[in-house]
Amino acid sequence: MHPITIESVVKSFGERRVLDAISLELRDREVLGLLGPNGAGKSTLVRTIMGRVLPDSGDVRIHGNLARAGDNAARAGVGVVPQEIALYPLLSPRENLLVFGRYYGLAGATLNSAIDKALDWAGLSDRANEPSKTFSGGMKRRLNMAAGVLHKPRVLLLDEPTVGVDPQSRERIYTMIEQLRADGVSLIYTTHYMEEVERLCDRIVIIDHGRVVGTGTKDELVRATIGSQREIVVDFADGTRETRLTDDPGEMLHVLSAAEARGAVVRDVRLKSPSLENVFLHLTGRELRE
Amino acid sequence: MIISIVRAGWMNLRRDRAAMMLSFIVPVVFFSIFATVFGSRGDSGTSKIKLAVADEDHSERSKELIGGLKSESALTIVESPKDGAKFTAATAEEYVRAGNIAVALVVPKGFGESKLSFYSGAEKKGAAFRLFADTSDPIAPRVVGGLLQKVVMTAAPELMMSSGIDAMDRFAGGLTDAQKATLNGNMDSFHKQRVANPNAKSSTADGLVPIEVSDVLGKTKKNPLVAFYAAGIGVMFLLFTASNAGGALLEESESGTLDRILTTRVTLTTLLLGKLAYLWTLGLVQLVVMFVWGAIAFKLELLKHLGGFAIMALATSLTTAAFGLVLASVSRTRAQLGAISTLTVLTISAIGGSMFPRFLMPESFQKAGLVLFNSWAIDGFTNVFWREAPLSALVTPVAVLIGFAIVFFLSARQLTRRWELA
Numbered sequence A: 001m002h003p004i005t006i007e008s009v010v011k012s013f014g015e016r017r018v019l020d021a022i023s024l025e026l027r028d029r030e031v032l033g034l035l036g037p038n039g040a041g042k043s044t045l046v047r048t049i050m051g052r053v054l055p056d057s058g059d060v061r062i063h064g065n066l067a068r069a070g071d072n073a074a075r076a077g078v079g080v081v082p083q084e085i086a087l088y089p090l091l092s093p094r095e096n097l098l099v100f101g102r103y104y105g106l107a108g109a110t111l112n113s114a115i116d117k118a119l120d121w122a123g124l125s126d127r128a129n130e131p132s133k134t135f136s137g138g139m140k141r142r143l144n145m146a147a148g149v150l151h152k153p154r155v156l157l158l159d160e161p162t163v164g165v166d167p168q169s170r171e172r173i174y175t176m177i178e179q180l181r182a183d184g185v186s187l188i189y190t191t192h193y194m195e196e197v198e199r200l201c202d203r204i205v206i207i208d209h210g211r212v213v214g215t216g217t218k219d220e221l222v223r224a225t226i227g228s229q230r231e232i233v234v235d236f237a238d239g240t241r242e243t244r245l246t247d248d249p250g251e252m253l254h255v256l257s258a259a260e261a262r263g264a265v266v267r268d269v270r271l272k273s274p275s276l277e278n279v280f281l282h283l284t285g286r287e288l289r290e
Numbered sequence B: 001m002i003i004s005i006v007r008a009g010w011m012n013l014r015r016d017r018a019a020m021m022l023s024f025i026v027p028v029v030f031f032s033i034f035a036t037v038f039g040s041r042g043d044s045g046t047s048k049i050k051l052a053v054a055d056e057d058h059s060e061r062s063k064e065l066i067g068g069l070k071s072e073s074a075l076t077i078v079e080s081p082k083d084g085a086k087f088t089a090a091t092a093e094e095y096v097r098a099g100n101i102a103v104a105l106v107v108p109k110g111f112g113e114s115k116l117s118f119y120s121g122a123e124k125k126g127a128a129f130r131l132f133a134d135t136s137d138p139i140a141p142r143v144v145g146g147l148l149q150k151v152v153m154t155a156a157p158e159l160m161m162s163s164g165i166d167a168m169d170r171f172a173g174g175l176t177d178a179q180k181a182t183l184n185g186n187m188d189s190f191h192k193q194r195v196a197n198p199n200a201k202s203s204t205a206d207g208l209v210p211i212e213v214s215d216v217l218g219k220t221k222k223n224p225l226v227a228f229y230a231a232g233i234g235v236m237f238l239l240f241t242a243s244n245a246g247g248a249l250l251e252e253s254e255s256g257t258l259d260r261i262l263t264t265r266v267t268l269t270t271l272l273l274g275k276l277a278y279l280w281t282l283g284l285v286q287l288v289v290m291f292v293w294g295a296i297a298f299k300l301e302l303l304k305h306l307g308g309f310a311i312m313a314l315a316t317s318l319t320t321a322a323f324g325l326v327l328a329s330v331s332r333t334r335a336q337l338g339a340i341s342t343l344t345v346l347t348i349s350a351i352g353g354s355m356f357p358r359f360l361m362p363e364s365f366q367k368a369g370l371v372l373f374n375s376w377a378i379d380g381f382t383n384v385f386w387r388e389a390p391l392s393a394l395v396t397p398v399a400v401l402i403g404f405a406i407v408f409f410l411s412a413r414q415l416t417r418r419w420e421l422a
Helices: A042-049 A093-103 A108-121 A137-146 A167-182 A194-200 A218-225 A251-261 A276-284 B002-015 B017-037 B060-070 B089-097 B139-155 B157-171 B177-196 B224-255 B257-261 B268-298 B303-330 B334-352 B363-369 B373-385 B391-415
Strands: A004-013 A016-026 A031-035 A057-062 A078-081 A155-159 A186-190 A203-208 A211-216 A230-236 A241-246 A266-272 B049-055 B075-078 B103-107 B129-133 B211-215
Touching: A004 A042, A016 A042, A016 A057, A016 A186, A016 A211, A031 A042, A031 A194, A042 A155, A042 A186, A093 A108, A093 A137, A093 B257, A108 A137, A137 A167, A167 A186, A167 A194, A186 A194, A194 A276, A203 A218, A203 A276, A211 A218, A211 A276, A218 A276, A230 A251, A241 A251, A251 A266, B002 B017, B017 B334, B049 B060, B049 B089, B049 B139, B060 B075, B060 B103, B060 B139, B089 B103, B089 B129, B103 B139, B129 B139, B139 B211, B224 B257, B224 B268, B224 B303, B224 B334, B224 B373, B268 B303, B268 B391, B303 B334, B303 B373, B303 B391, B334 B363, B334 B373, B373 B391
Parallel strands: A031 A186, A031 A203, A078 A155, A155 A186, B049 B075, B049 B103, B129 B211
Antiparallel strands: A004 A016, A004 A057, A203 A211, A230 A241, A230 A266, B103 B129
């Protein structure tokens, strides 16, 4: 049984269909990247899994068991890290974790031990008693994550956990996620950052307009969309860039000749393997969504 | 540049409905409430003072006096309680003590035979009128006292004449028997003429009628006004605290902590019950702090009324807590909550009696106050600290408050369904 199985879930808000018969599964001990443009339905899907959205049709199963919306008992082994910094700013990290730990049903020595571990995991032990409103964005994000793992969930949903943080904090968050994976936790990881998905995720699901438009590892997605093509990237001295997908690496010479013929000064030229971003744009298009 | 700043200010205000409401609607609403309460709507605006009258004299003159009082436009005379016998001095005093009326007049036995006195001191003659007053309304006894002076003069001017003659007889060297006989004859004829023509005006003087004012409720209190206003102000600030603290629920929704909480073992009903309990304890502590301070700084007799205070504080803070949840769940944003709660709290505080006593209000407002929970709370506290009523007198206000609390909580639960599932 997969930790999470989504079966043909449909959800509309008014006339707008946000989830359009989405099906996917989170496999045991994997990190599943959930990618999609803004408004594609990622957060609604995460909230549906957490039981906060009532689907119009379709099912959510956790370890094979049907988990109806609002049935938190069925989701006892699932944790969530919301996109918002869902914390009490006037409380310290320890106090915040105390509050949420109690809401998860923890108490006494078990709760204190869970708080100590979570603070250590998030690198906040030395700031545990300061008001969290004084923290940087990265520290708040880490505390936000710590509040989601107090009850030692076997499945964790992370909704854009690195939004607005500096590279150092992001690195720390990656390390935290890698520790979770090493501990055998299965994760769904929602983000806009392709490099995060390439670094952290075992498999990727790309969602657009509430539908799954691509599933697989990065290589599988590349093969299924772009195939064996490579990308020629030419940077010109005037700051412009030209890109072209090709099956023939020799075409790079034609590109350079054409540039010389029209008097353009080439500053850099390279041949790239297709990136996840290429796949993403191939599947979702370049049109602005908002 | 200044014009641009002004335009930007107006553009922002136009988009902010809550601020618009606070700026323009709230003042209009309050102006209307105060204007109505203090009476200035045409001829019928001024609220009459209710005066209970016990006639212990049963003489022709006492009846004339009561008739004169009845004809005063500022007074409404009540001669017997609802479905009861005519007032005696004892029942009139009890009527005031029970809070049914602010002032009662006892026309003393022998009034009809007595004479007015132009001089004070031990030689003052005649039985004095007695006024039983509930000085939580400090105006009514003074107005009644003044009107009584006037009515005695106009309704029984021969009394004044008779007193004047007595004074002249004493201080001007004495009247001869013939003069006295003539005067008595004229007095009888004057009385007959006035009875035959009751609308005829006569000149009056003030301050000649002996009146003993008895503060029925406040006389034993160290600081009676504090006892009265502690209830009104206490309940009003409890409302502000509850609405403000209820806003924490909206903050939870806006910050995402509500969503996070609802993914734990906590259900929405449990969360609301928890918030209710928190607001309840907060209100209790606030009332305790306020009344303890009142006891220390203003001689409020808290220890003497500890039981009644505890009962009323528990019931009142429970209901205001539930009301705070309703305000928070009706509102969509903190800004909306600010506008709605300011408007609501000030309005129900004004009508409910926090700002000025309900008995000063027009009859319709006094009745309207009964549908507001805060007026029951204020009445309960007033029963405890002002009227010193037994605890059994709190059964009705406490039952009503608990009823309101249940209705408020169920309403809040219904209104917060929008947070339960998307």
